[in-house]
Amino acid sequence: MGITAFNSSAFPRVTPWECFTVEWFSVLAEDKRLLTGLRNSLFIGLGVVCLSVPLGLAGALMLTQVKERVRPWYYTIVISPILVPGVVLGISTLLFWDRVGVMFGASRDSFFYNGFFLTIIGQSTFIAAYTMLVFISRLQRFETVQEEAALDLGATHWQTFKKILLPFLAPAIASASVLAFLASFENYNTTVFTAISTSTITTVLASKVRYGIDPSISALAVVIVVLTLIGAAVHEILKRREIARSKLAAEVAAGNRLSIGKQTPWYFDPALIMIFLIVVAGVGTTFMAGTMGVEECKVAVKTEKQRATQERIKALRERNQAKRDVEAAQQAQEAEQKREEKEGRTGTENFNSIFNTDNLAPAEDAPETTGEPENDPSRTGTENFNSIFSTDNLAPKDDSEQENGEQDKKDEEAPRTGTENFNNIFDTDNLAPKSD
Amino acid sequence: MSADVTLDDVWIRFGDFVAAREANIHIEDGEFFSFLGPSGCGKTTLLRAISGFLTPSQGRVLIGGKDMAGIGPNRRPTALIFQNLALFPLMSVWENIAFALEVKGMSKLERRKRADELLDLIALPGQGDKRVSELSGGQKQRVAIARALAAEPDVLLLDEPLSALDLKLRQHMRTELRAIQQRVGITFVYITHDQGEALTMSDNVAVMREGLIEQVADGSTIYDSPETAFVASFVGENNVFQGKVNRLDQSAAVVETPYGEFCARPIQRNNQDQLRVGDDAMVFVRPEAIENAQSDSANRISGEVLQTEFEGNLWQLHVQLPNGGPRITRSSINDGRATKHQVGDRIELGFSETSAIALPTGQLAAE
Numbered sequence: 001m002g003i004t005a006f007n008s009s010a011f012p013r014v015t016p017w018e019c020f021t022v023e024w025f026s027v028l029a030e031d032k033r034l035l036t037g038l039r040n041s042l043f044i045g046l047g048v049v050c051l052s053v054p055l056g057l058a059g060a061l062m063l064t065q066v067k068e069r070v071r072p073w074y075y076t077i078v079i080s081p082i083l084v085p086g087v088v089l090g091i092s093t094l095l096f097w098d099r100v101g102v103m104f105g106a107s108r109d110s111f112f113y114n115g116f117f118l119t120i121i122g123q124s125t126f127i128a129a130y131t132m133l134v135f136i137s138r139l140q141r142f143e144t145v146q147e148e149a150a151l152d153l154g155a156t157h158w159q160t161f162k163k164i165l166l167p168f169l170a171p172a173i174a175s176a177s178v179l180a181f182l183a184s185f186e187n188y189n190t191t192v193f194t195a196i197s198t199s200t201i202t203t204v205l206a207s208k209v210r211y212g213i214d215p216s217i218s219a220l221a222v223v224i225v226v227l228t229l230i231g232a233a234v235h236e237i238l239k240r241r242e243i244a245r246s247k248l249a250a251e252v253a254a255g256n257r258l259s260i261g262k263q264t265p266w267y268f269d270p271a272l273i274m275i276f277l278i279v280v281a282g283v284g285t286t287f288m289a290g291t292m293g294v295e296e297c298k299v300a301v302k303t304e305k306q307r308a309t310q311e312r313i314k315a316l317r318e319r320n321q322a323k324r325d326v327e328a329a330q331q332a333q334e335a336e337q338k339r340e341e342k343e344g345r346t347g348t349e350n351f352n353s354i355f356n357t358d359n360l361a362p363a364e365d366a367p368e369t370t371g372e373p374e375n376d377p378s379r380t381g382t383e384n385f386n387s388i389f390s391t392d393n394l395a396p397k398d399d400s401e402q403e404n405g406e407q408d409k410k411d412e413e414a415p416r417t418g419t420e421n422f423n424n425i426f427d428t429d430n431l432a433p434k435s436d
Numbered sequence: 437m438s439a440d441v442t443l444d445d446v447w448i449r450f451g452d453f454v455a456a457r458e459a460n461i462h463i464e465d466g467e468f469f470s471f472l473g474p475s476g477c478g479k480t481t482l483l484r485a486i487s488g489f490l491t492p493s494q495g496r497v498l499i500g501g502k503d504m505a506g507i508g509p510n511r512r513p514t515a516l517i518f519q520n521l522a523l524f525p526l527m528s529v530w531e532n533i534a535f536a537l538e539v540k541g542m543s544k545l546e547r548r549k550r551a552d553e554l555l556d557l558i559a560l561p562g563q564g565d566k567r568v569s570e571l572s573g574g575q576k577q578r579v580a581i582a583r584a585l586a587a588e589p590d591v592l593l594l595d596e597p598l599s600a601l602d603l604k605l606r607q608h609m610r611t612e613l614r615a616i617q618q619r620v621g622i623t624f625v626y627i628t629h630d631q632g633e634a635l636t637m638s639d640n641v642a643v644m645r646e647g648l649i650e651q652v653a654d655g656s657t658i659y660d661s662p663e664t665a666f667v668a669s670f671v672g673e674n675n676v677f678q679g680k681v682n683r684l685d686q687s688a689a690v691v692e693t694p695y696g697e698f699c700a701r702p703i704q705r706n707n708q709d710q711l712r713v714g715d716d717a718m719v720f721v722r723p724e725a726i727e728n729a730q731s732d733s734a735n736r737i738s739g740e741v742l743q744t745e746f747e748g749n750l751w752q753l754h755v756q757l758p759n760g761g762p763r764i765t766r767s768s769i770n771d772g773r774a775t776k777h778q779v780g781d782r783i784e785l786g787f788s789e790t791s792a793i794a795l796p797t798g799q800l801a802a803e
Contacts, residue, residue, distance in 0.1 A: 149522035151510045152487060153536040153587050163539070167526045249569040 002225060005218035006290065008298060012215040019297035022290030028216040037204035041185050044200060047120035048127055048184035049177045055124065056131025056176060060139055081126035090193030093122035115198025122194040127183045131176035138172035233275050238266060438622040439500030439513060439590035440465040441486060446495035448481050455481040456647045463625060468617050470626040470634040473644035474801065479627045480595055486625060487516045487593050500590060515584035516593040520600070521576055523568045529579055530555070530564030536587035554582040574605045581616060591623045598633060610636055631671050635659065643667045663705040665798035668720045675764040677719040678797065684713050689794040691717045695757050698735045700792035716797040725791035726766040733786025739764070741781045755783060
């Protein structure tokens with residue numbers, strides 16, 4: 001998928017490889033709908049983070065406070081939005097706030113009918129449950145005795161929360177925020193109902209897929225994947241540094257070391273600098289390569305394509321010519337045969353007596369056609385003969401409209417009379433053999 | 437500032453379970469007071485009631501003469517040192533120490549200054565910028581004390597703070613704690629299941645069993661004149677003989693046991709005699725009070741040497757009394773002149789009338 005972003009082919013594909021290009025990134029940068037969707041998604045994502053992280057935290061704290069017997073019930077209830085299909089949540093949100101809006105007599109412009117508001121609310125209903133799970137797992141490792149210690153030292157409950165619990169939960173808040181943002185960003189089935197007229201990245205992508213996509217979507221994928229990888233790498237580095245630090249701390253505590261010493265700031269970490277350089281170099285060379293010589297390559301590809309088309313046309317023509325030659329030879333042979341048999345013969349036997357009166361007026365076989373037996377060629381008993389008596393066929397023109405279904409469209413260039421297939425049966429030779 | 441603590445008929449119940457009952461204690465201002473008892477005896481419960489984390493089901497807690505009912509732990513003049521210390525791992529050492537000042541709204545500069553003073557007090561100068569995880573067990577211990585002292589409490593409560601330390605460090609910290617207490621002069625209430633800690637540090641000790649305070653007294657009284665069978669058996673080693681009171685006068689009780697008649701000192705409780713003639717009684721003798729039988733020994737026993745143990749400063753001798761009687765222990769100081777006994781030797785032992793005590797039969801501490 002990522003590779004297709006660098007292929008100049010107008011459809012996202014790897015083969016045939018045409019030209020290495022970065023033009024799809026500029027196409028992406030100029031795609032107004034996609035960018036609006038992206039901006040809306042970012043905005044909604046932030047809104048969801050702001051709403052669902054505090055909600056999840058409150059839910060998780062509540063879980064630690066409720067009585068043992070109530071806990072499973074409480075847990076089941078708060079976790080249930082995850083189990084409800086997103087579509088149901090989306091529709092429910094829409095209907096609920098519509099009802100609320102009606103109750104307050106709000107106009108259609110009010111926030112009850114605002115796509116941002118509804119989407120943030122709708123997504124938060126289940127994303128808050130995700131964040132709650134993150135907080136629960138972190139809270140399980142919290143020593144409540146620390147809260148008691150803070151209280152005992154004179155802190156108020158709010159100070160205890162702010163100075164002890166929140167710092168402890170900080171990593172969980174960070175990961176819950178990332179989780180909430182990503183869950184919101186990639187959500188489609190709830191959003192598609194709640195967004196109303198607002199477009200998000202997923203709804204724009206969905207409509208693009210329906211109406212035809214180009215590799216700028218791959219370019220977007222590349223951007224997202226690269227950003228995610230960098231984020232993951234930075235996170236990993238910071239984690240390793242933390243582990244290294246606590247190991248050192250243990251050594252200091254055991255008396256094997258005097259002090260941890262000053263650690264270099266995290267942004268000076270060699271691995272981080274390496275990643276940064278690789279990314280810069282990769283992006284730089286890609287764009288240099290993708291902008292230099294692309295036009296020449298494209299021209300070359302175009303010429304090559306045209307040449308290939310010409311060759312195909314030529315090959316087709318040759319094939320048709322060969323076919324015609326064979327047909328002409330057969331015709332000549334048949335004419336020869338006919339000439340030999342012309343004594344006592346009408347010359348029309350080969351055509352299954354199509355001029356017999358039986359065939360010309362089949363009234364008893366097809367009563368519905370009695371009105372115009374002669375005028376409608378398609379209804380007469382001559383269908384089997386591919387309407388060879390229709391005026392089009394009888395008066396051949398060069399117009400390509402005359403082609404009937406059997407003809408290959410590729411043969412347009414070779415003008416035909418439309419009667420070739422009937423072996424020129426109306427040639428004067430065939431039509432009037434009696435005079436001889 | 438320092439304050440006295442009074443528990444006035446405190447009961448603490450958890451549903452049907454009574455964690456503490458009839459607790460009546462007065463802890464003097466500036467005293468080092470210990471609660472001693474096996475785990476699960478309710479001593480931590482009482483401490484939490486003093487610090488305000490638990491509300492007594494009945495009775496009053498008074499600190500400095502003021503009833504503490506309805507006053508939360510953050511507004512009581514107490515500071516608690518938790519069993520696992522509960523230092524704040526995300527803060528540096530000095531921030532931990534200055535936490536109580538921070539929540540009071542003191543400026544950072546002042547906080548730092550006070551934290552450095554306290555670091556000097558606990559002999560960890562210049563370690564303020566370390567992380568808590570960089571400290572050793574004993575250092576963490578001292579930081580926890582400094583953090584509690586920073587709050588300038590009238591009463592410092594300590595919940596088995598030394599139990600996580602190894603023996604050497606524990607012994608060192610005992611002395612240190614006592615020294616700190618004398619320096620700051622505030623009331624210390626100390627919880628422990630280690631009688632050594634309780635006896636060495638405390639002015640007074642309360643021995644608890646199953647939620648009930650059995651005896652409150654200074655260390656030597658607890659050791660020499662335990663008022664109940666439980667205290668006698670829990671604090672220090674004791675040899676026990678069960679029997680019946682035969683005769684009784686002011687200073688001596690004669691208890692008839694299957695191993696002979698023993699003359700022992702009866703112990704009063706709340707200034708009342710506990711024994712009457714004919715009662716079931718127990719005679720307790722400390723191992724160090726048992727000697728080789730002398731001609732004038734008031735009480736004599738004989739048995740077979742089961743085992744000898746050398747403990748450096750002491751010789752421990754385990755002697756089996758005849759006819760399925762109890763095993764008794766004798767310990768004597770290793771002065772280089774101690775008689776060497778062989779396993780299987782018959783041995784005659786004796787103890788004086790004053791070194792043995794007679795108490796009503798009661799539950800003994802679990803071995």
